[in-house]
Amino acid sequence: xxxxxxxxxxxxxxxxxxxxxxxxxxxxxxxxxxxxxxxxxxxxxxxxxxxxxxxxxxxxxxxxxxxxxxxxxxxxxxxxxxxxxxxxxxxxxxxxxxxxxxxxxxxxxxxxxxxxxxxxxxxxxxxxxxxxxxxxxxxxxxxxxxxxxxxxxxxxxxxxxxxxxxxxxxxxxxxxxxxxxxxxxxxxxxxxxxxxxxxxxxxxxxxxxxxx
DNA sequence: TAGGCCATCTGGTCCT
DNA sequence: AGGACCAGATGGCCTA
Numbered sequence: 210x211x212x213x214x215x216x217x218x219x220x221x222x223x224x225x226x227x228x229x230x231x232x233x234x235x236x237x238x239x240x241x242x243x244x245x246x247x248x249x250x251x252x253x254x255x256x257x258x259x260x261x262x263x264x265x266x267x268x269x270x271x272x273x274x275x276x277x278x279x280x281x282x283x284x285x286x287x288x289x290x291x292x293x294x295x296x297x298x299x300x301x302x303x304x305x306x307x308x309x310x311x312x313x314x315x316x317x318x319x320x321x322x323x324x325x326x327x328x329x330x331x332x333x334x335x336x337x338x339x340x341x342x343x344x345x346x347x348x349x350x351x352x353x354x355x356x357x358x359x360x361x362x363x364x365x366x367x368x369x370x371x372x373x374x375x376x377x378x379x380x381x382x383x384x385x386x387x388x389x390x391x392x393x394x395x396x397x398x399x400x401x402x403x404x405x406x407x408x409x410x411x412x413x414x415x416x417x418x419x420x421x
Numbered sequence: 422t423a424g425g426c427c428a429t430c431t432g433g434t435c436c437t
Numbered sequence: 438a439g440g441a442c443c444a445g446a447t448g449g450c451c452t453a
Contacts, residue, residue: 300440302430
């Protein structure tokens, strides 16, 4: 399965702080650019009063009404709500794009062939988890073979020491059944066998003798 | 056509 | 008040 081969704005996102994607509509743009009515400045008549220099009077009026925000008409309220919602939507979209950018960066450092289908989000996370685990084990075993240390037994569960169960894995994320270890999941996907070919990604390579 | 994946919208909650 | 984060809902696209 190749998720949306065309029209994936998230893939093109490279910079987090910039606006990496076209904002949906011009209506939305104007709504976002033009800041919503600020409660401290008030709207409509309030602005006129302040602009004409009647600040103390305005302040008294506000105090009498019991707060910074003056009551608005129903239409003004709904307009403000819509404006806030659109701004929130825009931020949320941006946030998700940033998240996808990070995910793409992660895909970029994982060992897959260029012509492979793009890993899904969950596959990317699980693949990365197992990959890190395998690399950690590689380093550990290399250290022990170099310095003749005792073989590590107690920390084989998870590289970060966290609960392997978080990833649906057992003692070894690589050999876990059911969840997406690179070996299993990618074999399930036609055209994605290649990433599983490295020795450290095969369940049979748990001895890690292949890549020492 | 069903199911998987994804982007987006939305309302709620927490924090500053 | 406003932003960040989250989870649920929804609809589109694609593949088996």
